[in-house]
Amino acid sequence: MQFNFDEFEDLIVSQTTISDSEIIFTPSLLVNTINQNFNYNYPLITISGEVANFKINQNKFVFFDIKDSNSTVNCFMMLFAMKMPIQDGMQIIAKVEPKITDWGKFNLTVKEIKPVGEGNIKKSLDIIKDKLAKEGIFDQSRKRLIPRSSNNIAVISSTEAAGYADFIKIINERWGGIKIRVAHTQVQGESASKQIINAVNYFNQVQDLPDLIVIIRGGGSANDLMAFNDELLARTIAGSRVPVITGIGHEIDCTLSDLAADFAGSTPSNVAQIITRDRQDEIIYLNNYINNFSKKIVHILDEKKNEINITINNIHSYIMHNIDNELHNLNSKIRLLDNLNPQKVLSQGYALVRGRVEINSIIDIETNSNIIKAEVKDVTTK
Structure with missing residues (x-):
């Protein structure tokens, strides 16, 4: 057993040498000496066993035992250091620091712990998974869309x-x-x-x-x-x-x-x-898009061309119809004017009389071929 007396002089209440090879310890000196030996020879021990008597105090301190068929050791750790949950009956591996407490109890301070075996690991993960699921950590409603590019x-x-x-x-x-x-x-x-x-x-x-x-x-x-x-x-x-x-x-x-x-x-x-x-997919997509767009433009132009042709034909028909109507009206007026032409009346044997129709007045009488001057001898009212 190795120890350093100089570090514990103030803890020695009494030390009596019985013989040259025998040393008497005080309880405090013994505890510190043993812990010094642990720190020197066994600073960190890996231990495997079954969890028993697991409990959490003040939502801060964790206490449990690790046991096998013959022995049990007490363990202590801080809750924040427990990366994976454990429970009674689980097989675990732990990295621990051994020490004797001031009240003389052997204890292991756990620095790291993990379950071993597929069943125990799954059980531990299920505990965390259920806990996080209840808090909504995995809810689809909180998930955001991943940017496509x-x-x-x-x-x-x-x-x-x-x-x-x-x-x-x-x-x-x-x-x-x-x-x-x-x-x-x-x-x-x-x-x-x-x-x-x-x-x-x-x-x-x-x-x-x-x-x-x-x-x-x-x-x-x-x-x-x-x-x-x-x-x-x-x-x-x-x-x-x-x-x-x-x-x-x-x-x-x-x-x-x-x-x-x-x-x-x-x-x-x-x-x-x-x-x-994918670059190649994008090139193919753009080529297809351009081809489809070009075809669409040609189709639109063809449709517009047809619409323009139809419009032109409709306008032409409308104009020609109006021209025909106007020609018909003009011909009708020409015929009417022709019928009202005095020369045409004269050619039909009628005569035109110009002058004042009074007794003894001189009047002109125009026929188709002659102009006659005559004196009015009598006027009879019809």
Whole structure:
């Protein structure tokens, strides 16, 4: 056993040397000496066992036991440090610091804890999932539309991962020219969730806000993806000012982060396809659009041409009809004037008389061929 007496001189109430090799401790000195040994030889221990007597005090302190078939040890931790919920009967692995309390009780201060075994992991995730679902974190009504074509995106991923390389390759092949800011983070392991949370918060605070935050990670086992089942990460994604799309693992994988995101793609490659247009497809679309538009214009012009021709024909018919009517009226007037022509009357044997019709007056009598002067001898009224 190794210890340092100099650090505990003030704690020694009495120390009597029985022999050259025997030392008598006070309780305080013994507790501190043992804890010093723990700190030196066993600063952090990994322990596995079954949870028993789990309880939370003041919504702040967590107490439980870890046991096997023969022994039980007491554990303590702060609630904020418990990344995944546990309950009695679960098998767990915990990283702990051993110590003797001032009242002489052996205790493990838990620094990190996680369930082990597929059933226990699922049970723990179900507890978080139900909790977040009841709070509305996964509700479809709060999800926002993902921009179909964005020129300013933020990517959170490991730049060394194959999934990230696939994502960038497809982005460049499909469209290109997109402003991409990348936060390089771990995507598995103890620090991954915290790094991703910090990255999401960062992109929510920059002056030039991105149109979209993309969180991607390639395939892996359920344990590899555990960072994306972190409760605080799910809450951070749900609370993001910027829409978030995830592409985590394979098509069959679904993490709490996927459920909290505005949209979950099946893979990083799928996300790249969702948020960008395909250059070749756009060219084909534009060509088809131009061809269809040209045909539509030609059709419209043909219709307008027909309408103009019909209008011209109608105007022509209207004008000709009016001309015919006017000619008819003119001919009628000509005939009337012809009938009223004095010369025509004279040719029919009539005569025109000019002058005052009075006895002894001289009058002119015009016939078709002669003009006769005559004296009026008698006037009889009819």
